[in-house]
Structures are given as C-alpha cells and as structure tokens.
Amino acid sequence: MMDLAARLAELDRLGLRRRRRVLDGPQGSRVRIDGRDYLSFASNDYLGLAGHPALAEAARAAAAEVGTGAGAAHLVTGHHALHDRLEHELAGFVGLPAGLLFATGYMANLGVVGALVDRHGAVFADKLNHASLVDAARLSRADHQRYRHNDLDHLEQLLRASTAQDKLIACDAVFSMDGDLAPVPELLALAQRYDAWLYLDDAHGFGVLGAGGRGILEHYGITRPDARLIYLATLGKAAGVSGACVAGSADLIEWLVNKARTYVYTTATPPMLAAAASASLALIAGEPARRRHLARLIARLKAGAAGLPWSLLPSETAIQPLLVGGNREALRLADGLAERAILCPAIRPPTVPEGTARLRISLSAGHDEADVDRLVAALAELA
Template sequence: MIWEELQGELDALQHAGLKRRRRTLEGPCGPQATVDGRDLISFCSNDYLGLANDPALVEAACAGARAWGVGSGASHLVSGHLAPHAALEEKLAAFTGFPRALLFSTGYMANLAIVPALVGRHDAVFADRLNHASLIDAVQLSRAENQRYPHGDLSALEHLLTASRARRKLILTDAVFSMDGDLAPLPGLLALAERFDAWLVVDDAHGFGVLGRQGRGSLAHFNLPAARRLIYMGTLGKAAGAAGAFVAAATTVIEWLEQRSRTYIFTTAGSPLVACALDASLDLIAAGDARRDHLWQLIAQWRDGVARLANARWRLLPSPTAIQPLVIGDNHETLRIAGALYERGLWVPAIRPPTVPVGSARLRVSLTAAHSAEQVGQLLDALRELA
C-alpha cells in the first residue's frame, strides 16, 4: 500500500541519520534563540548583518503597512506592482550597478525564472557541481543540455565549452557556495563567458550585503563590471534581513524576464511593507562597514580556534565567508556532536546528504555581525571538550 511505502521510506531516513527535524523558535531571529522554553545561542541563520530584527527595518515595515496595507493583491503584471516595489527595483539596480532590476518572491523562484527564460532545447547549461538545488531545478525546467563541471574548475569548464555545439550557452554558478562557504572564480568565469559568447548567471544569495565595497556583493568583491552578458541574482532574506529576491541585468534581459518568467508572471507580488523594509535595509547595508568588520573579526577568531582543536578527524573547509563548515563525515556522528552542543545551549545545524555529498556530513556554523566574540568563544570551548 502507498501509505506503508511512505512510512517505510521515512523509517529508512531515520535509520540512515538523514531525517530532518523542524524546530519552532519562540522569539525573533537573532543570535539568542528560545526553543521549547530553552535559551540557546544560535549559529544557524543566514542573517549575516543582524538586520532581521533591526529597529529601523521594523519601523519601516510598520510605516509601510500603514501607508500601503499588507498585501499587493495581484501579480506584478496585473495590478500588484506598487510604488514601493518600483522604488526598490530602482534602488537595487543603482546599488548593484546594473541598468534594471526585477523583484521576485524568493531566490528559488528567481532562479527558476532566469534559466528557462534564456535557454531551452538545443541550448546548453554549464553548471558547477556544487550549485544550489534551485539552480539544479532551473536547468531541469529549461530542458537544455545539462553539463556539470567539477567545482570551481575553469580548465574543465573551458574544455566543455570548446566541445559544445549548442545554439546558446549559459554558465551557471553560485557566487558563495552555501554548504562550503567558498567563492566561485567569477573573473575567470566571466572571461570564459566573453570568449565563448555565453550568458553568465551568478546566484549571490550569500554574498549580497556582505562582500564587496559597501556590501554590494560578490561582483564588487572581484571588481567586476556589470557586463551585458551577466545576470545577477541576489536574495533579500539573508544579509538584507527581510524576504524576497531580485535579478539585476541589462534592460533587454529584464524586459525579457518580465515577458517570459513564469515564476514572475503567475504569482502574487510580494507585500509592499516588505519592500519598504528593504528600502531601509539597503541604507543600512551601504553604511554597514562596522558590522562587516566585526563579522570578519569573528571569522578570524573562529578559524584560529578550530585550528587549535585536537581532532584530526574533523576538517574545517577553507571558507573566507560567514559560512564556516566543520566536516565530521559520518551522519550519526555529526548528529551526536550537534546534539551534544545543543545540550550545552549551542544550536548548530547538522547538514547531511543529499544537501552535501555522502561522507561529508558537517556542522554548518553561520556567523553574523550580531554575534559576540564571547559567544563564538563558547562554541569553541564546547567543541574543544567534545574533540
């Protein structure tokens, strides 16, 4: 029976140490979390600048609700595109250096919009093997030929591009990889895109607001121009502290996405109060050098502390970003370590397959500007005991 099959598969996930558990927070997003009445220090969120509960964003959202209500009422192309949406798109375009920007409800929906709108049958996508699930799904929806290159390997990508006879070519990559924390070689990727007349789509979910001058993102980090063949996606629910996403690109590209992106056309526009909050968020990001400097100090403290742990089996990946993965390896051992930390009042997520490759289960430590050096020290002390 179908129900018994489902239960059997759930039991198999449990046995393999792969069943996920959802926890309910009893307070706003921040480094201090309360779960089931228990106070914890959270190293789980992607709120990299600590803006999710910032008073300026809360006040902007409240003012936006009073002026514009709560819902947009329709899709952007019907009657749901309100003045706060238009103002935010203009501000995002100026902030990232592109001619135009287009808002989406989530980063997942933005990625599902871009790829199928630009390529299809008889075309080819060249994707990094460690790309986010949304990018993988976007390629499948496009029906284009899917060619995956080894993580960050420009030579392998060049070989695939040289051999391809596809009508259109699209290079697809995360900017900051969400489970490893490392950066894509964006200058080399753009050079290959120019050489082989390909689109370059960059998902900067974990770089926007954090990297580059004034937090303008991974392209700014590498001093890359807003080239015509570049399509830039940034999410607004991580460092920006709210919700949604945007795509920034040349005017023609944005106009095409407006006409052909199903996840833009056939969904209700986001709340105007969120757009108002994000308008305030961009100001805080631009003026957020002190937050980012504090974050870099915490990253250095963490990496220095882990290097001193007496456990050769654990491996800290070479990440320069706020995502700091500590690879344990075995699923059950990773769960055990995460559980032991939880009992000590430290909440660190255990990441297991299929999110990461088999045998590379890990603790994914997310550091934010809202953390203190003392809180990072507590995590290091606990790991030192467990090591």
C-alpha cells in the first residue's frame, strides 16, 4: 500500500504541496479567505460577473419557479427549457449552428474527444494544453501526438505522417498558464488540408476576446461556420456561473447527445444555473465597457512591471504570468504579497514546466487602476 504520509512529506520538501483556502463571501476583486480580507488577483472572474446581482437574481427567480435540481439526466427528464434556451443562445452568440451544455469544461473535453476518436484515431495536441485535454486524449485510447507549443510546422509534420482513420487537433484557444493565443486561422487551414477536426477550448477567451466578447473566433474574424470546427465556451470564468457549452454543426451536436459519455451518463445541471448564464450572456453582449476597462488594466500592469526583476510573459489577455523560476522563490513571493493582503497564486510544476514557476496574475474588470498600482508597488518592495 502507498505510504501517503511519506508522499505528502516529499511534496512539502519539493515545495509542491497544494492546500485549499476557504472563501467566505462572494467572488470578486476583494475576497475574504480563511478569515482575512485580500485584494485578489487569483480568480478567472475576468469580467467581474461572478458576484453580479443580475445573475444571482436570475438564479433565485428560476429556483423559486422550477426548484434547485434537474432531477435526471438530460436524456431522461432532466433537459429543462432553460437548458434548451441557453444552448440556442450560446450557439448563436458564437456564430455556430448548435450547442450542447456540459456540467464542466473538464467533462466536455472528456466527452467530445472520446466521442470522436478511439484507438483507430489520433489526437494532435499542443504541449501546453490544459490537463483536461491531456486526459481526454489519453482516455480516448487514440494515438496521442503532442506538437511543440504553437509550432505549426511540427503539427503539419505529424499530420502528414499519420495514417489514423480519424484525426482531431485539440488545443487551448488561450493558454491558461501563459496567456498567449493559439494561431486559430492557421490551425483551421491545417485541419481542412488534412481532413481533421479542430477542437478549440476557449475557456479563457469566451466573454473576453473580440469586440463583442464572443471569444477566439470573433477575435480572428472567423465568421463562416466550418463543419470540422468544434468550439468550447466555459461558463465558470468570464461568464461568472458554472458549466460549459460545446458548439458546432447540428450533426456534431446530435452525435455528442448520443455518444458523449460525460453528457449521457450524468444528471443535468440545475436549471437555475442556465438561467444565471443567460443573464450573464446579456451582460457580456450589452456591456462592452467591461472589456475596454480590462484592456486598460492590462496595459497599466505591463507598464508598471517593466522595472521589476521578474518578467511578464508575452500576453495580451487577462492572464499575466510573472515568471519567477524556482518553486520556493515563487512561493516566497506569493507569501510576501499575502502578508500585504494581496492574493496572487504561485503556479508550480507539474502545472508548468520545471524551472518556470510563476505568479499567475489574473486581472478582472472588477479591479480599478489603484488595485493594479498597489500590486506593482508591493512587487517592487519585495524585489
């Protein structure tokens, strides 16, 4: 039997042990964690919607009308009119024919990949993909081929050499620990050339990228639906709720309804969450000032961090990673900020490669310029 105590002690020695914090109150730019108040740069609430009263009211009203639980899987009696409405709204919002709700983005990735490729197929995955895409490829039993980060030539070499029956290119649209973007138009061209699916996990781009917040496709001006394109929008980040929606062709969605195991064999999410997500979608579309404010904060952080001994990775998104290097050094820096009532997580291996531990600074439209200045001043003091 595994000696768990010894394994945990080894994690402590390596500076890799993770511990949960307890949030008391709403998520936002200011939070109460473990009984202490912090200025937070530690969430994915990019538009400041997680604590928005309109979302809470939509959920409350729906709960009062239809209750809290769905009570069954979607394919039994759990598919509520609120779920159905949200699927149509989200698909239309991102410009694709149809959509399908999943309980989480993780479950969506496992379900989609497993439904489209098996041991006769191949998944071509960016080396910096999120763990959920890595696990999806492994569990599908397909040939899992990883290409160098955003290296289109390497990807094409792998596609050209593959004899797989079905091919699927899978990648993050915005890479969660680096904040950079996938070259989507070029990836779509390769998918067309080599008769492959292109699956984009836009967890960190939906709601934020594009003038209308429609995500990575709008950012690149991709307006014509392509049957090989599969798009994932996560609803627990910029949208401020929970769950995920996969969008694509009508045939794709019908196939997933029948074959995506993480959709078929689980209870539907509470309808009140779908109501809250619909309210969020209206705010994302109707309040572009949130994205403009976020862009100003990103520029202010970049300017303020220019003189620090640690460098920000190249990112134009709300994810601004400050590269530190060593695990313990990153932890000490995060602890120093925490002592100054600023919360900013230290990200260490295996989430990022060895020697690239960092602070993952997450900006939100809920921050103001003074918040960014306070963070920069604290980092300068710790330097």
